[in-house]
Amino acid sequence: MLKNTVRSLKDEIKELIPQKTQQFNLFRKKFKDVKIDTITVNSILSGMRGNKSMFWQGTTLDPIEGIRFNNFTLSQCQTSLPGLNQNNHSNIFLPESMLWFLMTGGKIPTLQQSLQLSNDLSERTKNGNLPPNVNNILSQLPKKMHPMTQLSIGLLLLQENSFFQKNYENGTLNKDTYWEDTLEDSLNLIAMMPLLAGKIYSNMINEGKPLGQFNPSKDWSYNICSLIGINKNSDSSNISNLSNRQLEDFVNLMRLYLGIHVDHEGGNVSAHSTHLVGSALTDPYLSYSSGINGLAGPLHGLAAQEVVRFLIEMNSNISSPKNLLEIENYLWNLLSCKRVIPGYGHAVLRNTDPRFTSLLNFVHERSQEFANDSHVQLMQNLTKVAPKVLTEHGKCQNPYPNVDSASGILFYHYGLKQTLFMTVIFACSRAIGPLSQLVWDRIYGLPIERPKSLDLNSLKKLVTSP
Known part of the structure; x- marks a missing residue:
């Protein structure tokens, strides 16, 4: 110690x-009556998303x-x-x-x-x-x-x-x-x-x-x-x-x-x-x-486990996690059934989640460790296909992977199966x-x-x- x-x-x-x-109190005193934003009816009825009030x-x-x-x-x-x-x-x-x-x-x-x-x-x-x-x-x-x-x-x-x-x-x-x-x-x-x-x-x-x-x-x-x-x-x-x-x-x-x-x-x-x-x-x-x-x-917090279930299910229904065309067809069938692609999209982000990138770097630094893990391979290949499919589908404001796309499946790889x-x-x-x-x-x-x-x-x- x-x-x-x-x-x-x-x-x-x-x-x-x-x-x-002192900074906090001076700022509040000086600007307390300044209006920051206009709240719409839709914002009130849609979970207050984006309201600048906290x-x-x-x-x-x-x-x-x-x-x-x-x-x-x-x-x-x-x-x-x-x-x-x-x-x-x-x-x-x-x-x-x-x-x-x-x-x-x-x-x-x-x-x-x-x-x-x-x-x-x-x-x-x-x-x-x-x-x-x-x-x-x-x-x-x-x-x-x-x-x-x-x-x-x-x-x-x-x-x-x-x-x-x-x-x-x-x-x-x-x-x-x-x-x-x-x-x-x-x-x-x-x-x-x-x-x-x-x-x-x-x-x-x-x-x-x-x-x-x-x-x-x-x-x-x-x-x-x-x-x-x-x-x-x-x-x-x-x-x-x-x-x-x-x-x-x-x-x-x-x-x-x-x-x-x-x-x-x-x-x-x-x-x-x-x-x-x-x-x-x-x-x-x-x-x-x-x-x-x-x-x-x-x-909210259960998203990572949903991605794990999704990857396991998808891998059992395709011939190879490396077949990008097969992955693309699977995703289109999923969307046509009004299901979502777990791990993609975000309420605020409009780009790839930097936290996902950091986890992906972790995988790249240990490429030999993950070389034979079909679930991790599928996770990586989905990033090449899912954004394109979601963009063409047109109903997702952010078609890029968030942190949940990778986090759960990496723990799963090391034996955390629960x-x-x-x-x-x-x-x-x-x-x-x-x-x-x-x-x-x-x-x-x-x-x-x-x-x-x-x-x-x-x-x-x-x-x-x-």
Whole structure:
């Protein structure tokens, strides 16, 4: 473990607060009455898509460039944020580096700071164990219960340890210090995600018996891999049958996946749910459990598993994943039956998702590893065919692949066959973005979120009145 010889994350945030809050308050005072956009009736009736009505500090989404993290593109993050640089894959940064980057509003940590934060997260797990009552209750859940339901229950059980909730009830908090307990809760929650993920996966495939051990000297991503069985010789876990090189690649895939899924603007369901519930001064555990429940929706976090099912089904119905003409005919038949092509299109993006590109680069760097995987080959060849078909079809605003096109099938390649569990991994990553925002919601003193709703009669009056 590293000794505390560098400034902590909390110290960095505390130093930033006076400058950041002054900028925030001056901007709000000066421009509070300036109109940004005009909201149409269609926007109100179509899920408020595109309404510019929510403050979110850490990330923005550009239709062409993709996601920006504190104004850094993903590519810039991959070259700037520190990682462990195993096998010279320097584009894989530690998710802890991104956590620091988002929590500090854009300060790039050193590798030492990232490792210190990793050590801090490990120490918050109390020797790598879930609280006994949490472990006992999770052990009693039906083994076929949806893994996201188990995760939501786990977070709610951890809520009794919330510093914010306890100190608020005791009357020992004031508005200026709300952020400190929110930070403590958020870091404790993030620290516990590998333990929850490991417990849920063991419930699914190993009767709740541990599949691996927590290693306090390793990073956050490694421990997720360890707790789902990469180091245990067990017939229950396909992951444990990998070679040493494959195990190393699997851990690097986990680091890559967790690093690029942390946040995606504030308007997506998991982020917005966390922010909305948190706006009522709800503690991070309750707030993020609401985000988890949103992430479990088929139109949000379950997309990666749908792509896996699609690729497996398609491969069983074509002669070869390399036959582009056959792939094209299959896609046209699919669209003619009013089905969709999973993994293509996006609510905001109008170009290939940079996160997909980063995963594709991961495949290219390990071309021999994936050379005989027909599902990965099909995933790659679909990118040559699907955009053309969707463009000709004419009903898709963005015919290009999104991150879900590749993420699930890569985990599947390394032996993670429980597709429902893939969203739990997503949830581990997504905790970082919304909880970083929740800390800054407290710092800025954002109020409870309460938009005005309208019924159809009210809308009619607005559009027909002179």
